[in-house]
Amino acid sequence: MANPDETMKPGRLLSRPDFLAVQKGLRLRGPYFLLEVLDRKQPDQPARVGFTVTKKQGNAVERNRMRRRLREAVRLSAVATGVTFRPGHDYVVVARRDCLNAPFDRIGAALVLRLAGGQGKPGKRNVPARQPAADMHNTNAPGQSPKGAQE
Secondary structure, three states: OOOHHHHHOOEEOOOHHHHHHHOOOEEEEOOOEEEEEEEOOOOOOOOEEEEEOOHHHOOHHHHHHHHHHHHHHHHHHHHHOOOOOOOOEEEEEEEOHHHOOOOHHHHHHHHHHHHHHHOOOOOOOEEEOOOOOOOOOOOOOOOOOOOOOOO
């Protein structure tokens, strides 16, 4: 007989195309990490979680420590709290430098908060990924003279 905790355990994202696909989903920003969420439209499949720590965040030892802390926070949130990962969704946790020295309970609380926020309707904390930026340097806009032009 399967343990109910094992059936709810999220799988892992391992391939680059899966990580790139999740970037097109919902982004939930936080102080210790960015949580990217994508609905795969497969509710019968378990959730999958991936972790990303860029080289900008530190050397290999620090990056691995951040990854281990985030992995443990995900494991504990799946077991200890009522908030779980939704089946058929992919999650990517992108670490930030503050994750390295933050108290572990705050990382877990931030994860639970992001998971709870990502399961409802999009709110103020939820920002769709890849919004086109407004063209702030349009030299042909009315009322503005082009650079170097004399009046």
